[in-house]
Amino acid sequence: MDASRIERSLARIAHEILERNRDLADVALVGIRTRGVVIAERLAALIREAGEAILPVGSLDITLYRDDFMRHPVGPQPLVRSTDIRFSVEGRRILLVDDVLYTGRTIRAALDALIDYGRPRSIQLVVLVDRGHRELPIKADYVGKNLPTSPVQSVQVRLREVDGLDEVMLEEGA
Amino acid sequence: MTAVAPVTALRGRHLLSIADLSPAEITLILDTADAMKEVGERTIKKVPALRGRTIVNLFFEPSTRTRTSFEIAEKRLSADTLSLAVSTSSVVKGETLLDTVDNIEAMSPDMLVVRHASSGACQQLARRCRSRIVNAGDGMHEHPTQALLDAYTMRQRKGRIDGLQVAIVGDLAHSRVLRSNLLLLRKMGASIRVTAPRPLIPAGIEALGATPCRTIEEAVDGADVVMMLRIQLERMQSLFLPSLREYFALFGLTADRMALARPDAIVMHPGPMNRGVEIASEVADGPQAVILEQVANGVAVRMAVLYLLAGGSED
Numbered sequence: 001m002d003a004s005r006i007e008r009s010l011a012r013i014a015h016e017i018l019e020r021n022r023d024l025a026d027v028a029l030v031g032i033r034t035r036g037v038v039i040a041e042r043l044a045a046l047i048r049e050a051g052e053a054i055l056p057v058g059s060l061d062i063t064l065y066r067d068d069f070m071r072h073p074v075g076p077q078p079l080v081r082s083t084d085i086r087f088s089v090e091g092r093r094i095l096l097v098d099d100v101l102y103t104g105r106t107i108r109a110a111l112d113a114l115i116d117y118g119r120p121r122s123i124q125l126v127v128l129v130d131r132g133h134r135e136l137p138i139k140a141d142y143v144g145k146n147l148p149t150s151p152v153q154s155v156q157v158r159l160r161e162v163d164g165l166d167e168v169m170l171e172e173g174a
Numbered sequence: 175m176t177a178v179a180p181v182t183a184l185r186g187r188h189l190l191s192i193a194d195l196s197p198a199e200i201t202l203i204l205d206t207a208d209a210m211k212e213v214g215e216r217t218i219k220k221v222p223a224l225r226g227r228t229i230v231n232l233f234f235e236p237s238t239r240t241r242t243s244f245e246i247a248e249k250r251l252s253a254d255t256l257s258l259a260v261s262t263s264s265v266v267k268g269e270t271l272l273d274t275v276d277n278i279e280a281m282s283p284d285m286l287v288v289r290h291a292s293s294g295a296c297q298q299l300a301r302r303c304r305s306r307i308v309n310a311g312d313g314m315h316e317h318p319t320q321a322l323l324d325a326y327t328m329r330q331r332k333g334r335i336d337g338l339q340v341a342i343v344g345d346l347a348h349s350r351v352l353r354s355n356l357l358l359l360r361k362m363g364a365s366i367r368v369t370a371p372r373p374l375i376p377a378g379i380e381a382l383g384a385t386p387c388r389t390i391e392e393a394v395d396g397a398d399v400v401m402m403l404r405i406q407l408e409r410m411q412s413l414f415l416p417s418l419r420e421y422f423a424l425f426g427l428t429a430d431r432m433a434l435a436r437p438d439a440i441v442m443h444p445g446p447m448n449r450g451v452e453i454a455s456e457v458a459d460g461p462q463a464v465i466l467e468q469v470a471n472g473v474a475v476r477m478a479v480l481y482l483l484a485g486g487s488e489d
Contacts, residue, residue, distance in 0.1 A: 061209065064221035064251075064481075079182050080209040080481065116218045 001145060001168035003160075006128070009144030010039065013126060014046035016142055017095065024053035026121065027093045032110050033061045033081055035099040038161045039128055043097065058085030060096075065109035083113070090118035095142075099157040101127040104138035129168055131155050184482050188300045188307040191316045192357040200362060204326050206478035207471070213250055214473060224253040224484055228283040231257040232275070233310070234265065234290040239445050239469060240310050240319070244287050247476035253284075275299055285483065288312070293350075306483050314348050320444050321354035323475040325362065327468050328399055331440050336363035341393040341435070342384070343425060344403025344452050347374045347414075351444045352403055356382045369393040371425065373414045390425050397435040401442040402427050402452050418451050427453045432462065440464045 001009070021027050024047070031040030037059040044055045063080045096110055107125060114123065128144040133151055149155060149170060156169045181198040189195075195203075213221055229248050233241050241257060248255040258278075265274060271290065278286070285306045288296050293313030300307045311317040328335055340359055346352055346368055359366050360383035368379060369387040379386055387393040394400055405421065415421050432441065441453075441463045449455050458465065 063209075064213070064223040078485075080206050080478075082209045082212045084212075112222070116220070117216060 001129075003166035006144070006159075006166045006168065009128065010042055011046060013142045013144060014043050014050065017043065017126075018047065018050065018052055020124075020141075021093065024055060026091065027053075027095065028056045028058065028087055028089070029095045029097055030058045030060050030085060030089075030114060032096070032098040032106065033059055034162055035157055035159050036060075036097045038159045039099060039126070040095075040097040041161075043095075043126070056087045058087065059083065060085065060110055060113055062106060062109040062113050065113045066105075085117060088118055089114060089120045092120050094120045094123045095126050096123050097126045099128050099159075100155050101125070101130045101138075101140050101143075102133055102155075104134045104136035107138050108136050128157060129155055183485060187483070188296070188309075189318055189479055189483060190296050190300055190307065190309045192318045192321055192354045192361070195318075195358075195361075197361050200322070200325065200358060203322055203475065203478050203482060204329060206482060207322075207326050207474040210247075210250075210477035210481070211471070211474035213477070214470075219250050220252060221250065222252045223481055224248070224251040227253045227285065227484055228281075229253045229255045229285045229287060229480070230278055230283045230305075231255065231287045231310075232278070232289070233258065234260045234271070234288075234295075235311070237289055237311070239472070240289065240317075243469070243472040244308075244310060244319075244476050247473050247480060250473070251477055251480060253480070256283075271295060272298075272302065275303060279303055279305060285480065308479060308483065311350055313350065314353075315350055316354045316357075317350040317444075318354050319472070319476055319479060320351050321358040322479065323468055323472040324351075324355055324401070324442060324444070325358055326471045326475050327442065327464055328364075328440070330467075330471065331464060332398060335359065338364040338398045339396060339436075340364050340366050340399040340401060341397040342366060342368045342401045342403065343390055343393060343427065344370060345374050345405050346370045346379065346403070347376050348406045349403045353382070355401065356384055359383075364399075367393040367397070369425065371415060371421065390427070390431055391434055394427075394431055395434045398439055399442060400427065400432065400435055400439055401444075402447075404444065404446060405448055405451050407448075418448075422451055422454075426451065427457050429454065429456050429460070432457055432460075442468060445469065 029040040029044055031037030040057050044057050048054050061081045061083045063078045124141040126142040127140045129147050130143045131147045131149040154171050158167050160166050181202050184199050186194050231244055283305050287308045287310050289310040290312050293315035295312045296307050296309040309318055366384045367387050368384045369390050375386055443465045
């Protein structure tokens, strides 16, 4: 996926979000660090430009909720960064945003983390790429692109704000 | 000080002394504490990061602040914790430190947080134990998490540690807080002046990077941070000080003396305070005091230390 393809996918997702959420008053975006936050910001900008609403955007760090700590007893701990959600999630409809949906474990952790902040009315999942191979019963509500992959491949999402350019690459060897 | 290349893990299995930490590792702990502080501001102040880990707090010396702080930090990380106070343990029946710890280790804890009256007790345990050891104060040697939370508080209030002028006043001879702070502040590029009555200035303190001053006025003059240390009545005989009244008259932090520091200077104290001995109440409760912030930050810093040590390293 190149820059224009990513742009079109996000525009389509923004459109679908508007279609499925008539009243945006209680909707907020929460991106999973790092690239999910960038995508959430872009979606918020697209929805703002469409003149619909200014949606609040939060960022979620799920490091402390991961389920794979105990599996690496000799590895270093992943770096913890701050979660920054400046609105109450209580009663809101949350759009949870990530770059790639794979096993579903990140989303499981993100759901736990998010629910620790309160009880949202609903959580919908937005991903730029769904590469399959789920290990948990999790499904995205909005998908930029379904990308058939094998488990030995890896999907690299690069975004301007973080990596200097926009692209999604399928690379051999995980 | 040159820029420090970031690191993502601690090299050691234990936290015994600030001497074992590099400036980059100290920065990692403080940055991780920033994220942990946010956890403490939530409605649900708990994350599952250390679920299933067992941490035993072994306090062979009295402590309110440090033990409470570690316990809260452990609970916020979802660890299973147990605190052993010496007065209710078999130590009163004559069991030695090593026997006590061997017995606790037989129950497979992951970490031991240890406070002991003997300097070097934690080192001795670290050589023997499978568990990771966190030094919560050993005799007159070190109190590394206190120095880390002090550094965190300075960084929070002053935006940096590098280049700060820090005055440390009080019982320099018996203070583990001082030793840990000197090591840390020097690694992070602060300059340090210390002062105390002559018998309480240990020989060779210059070698640790501190400039001894004759009077408190000289030490506090132009300081960004004024750190008061407790007069440790339990560790000294009367021969060190003629009287507490005289100590306050000569070395107590009063509003007049505090006026010599920079106008935006902060006042720190590791607690417990002896009001009217090392610090006047009007200063301790004044707008420049960050003493309770230190306590609040202690939880976040200890969460960071426990979390980072639980990850472990290859050795």
